[in-house]
Amino acid sequence: MHKRLIKVIRAQLVQGISQSDCAQAIALAITIGLFPIVGFSTLIITAIAYLRRLNQPIAQVFNWICGPIKLALIIPFIRVGEFLFGADRFVLNLRELSRQFYENSWATLSEFAWTFVHAIVGWAFCTPIVYLVVYTISKSVIFRMRRGDTHKTDNL
Numbered sequence: 001m002h003k004r005l006i007k008v009i010r011a012q013l014v015q016g017i018s019q020s021d022c023a024q025a026i027a028l029a030i031t032i033g034l035f036p037i038v039g040f041s042t043l044i045i046t047a048i049a050y051l052r053r054l055n056q057p058i059a060q061v062f063n064w065i066c067g068p069i070k071l072a073l074i075i076p077f078i079r080v081g082e083f084l085f086g087a088d089r090f091v092l093n094l095r096e097l098s099r100q101f102y103e104n105s106w107a108t109l110s111e112f113a114w115t116f117v118h119a120i121v122g123w124a125f126c127t128p129i130v131y132l133v134v135y136t137i138s139k140s141v142i143f144r145m146r147r148g149d150t151h152k153t154d155n156l
Helices: 002-014 019-033 041-051 056-065 067-085 094-103 105-154
Strands: none
Touching (some): 019 041, 019 056, 019 067, 019 105, 041 056, 056 067, 067 105, 094 105
């Protein structure tokens, strides 16, 4: 059992370490890491990285780094989704939200559910651009880093 566990962990650490795979893991992690519903990105990234045989540690580190950015982008994603749906802006004032909830709980919950939909659609609208930009930049950086390592070892 112990040997099997070590084998699985070792495989996760060394799989997907080519330049392209590392760049894909970083781009995937940052793109999915910005998913506006808190608590889902780790599971989604784990599943996709496993299926695509990408490096799990790289993907999870960049996912966790995105946490504060995700929180900062929730409102903009909601606004993009509202724009795409042509919806009225959701009230983000706690006092007003409480008043609406006491007047008509079901309508307020329904409106709040649509806010999740707007946030997810806003995020989905932005994901292709985010993925391509992050992939291009990370692949370039990784290439330069590895090229620099090669030159250092050539001079020894």
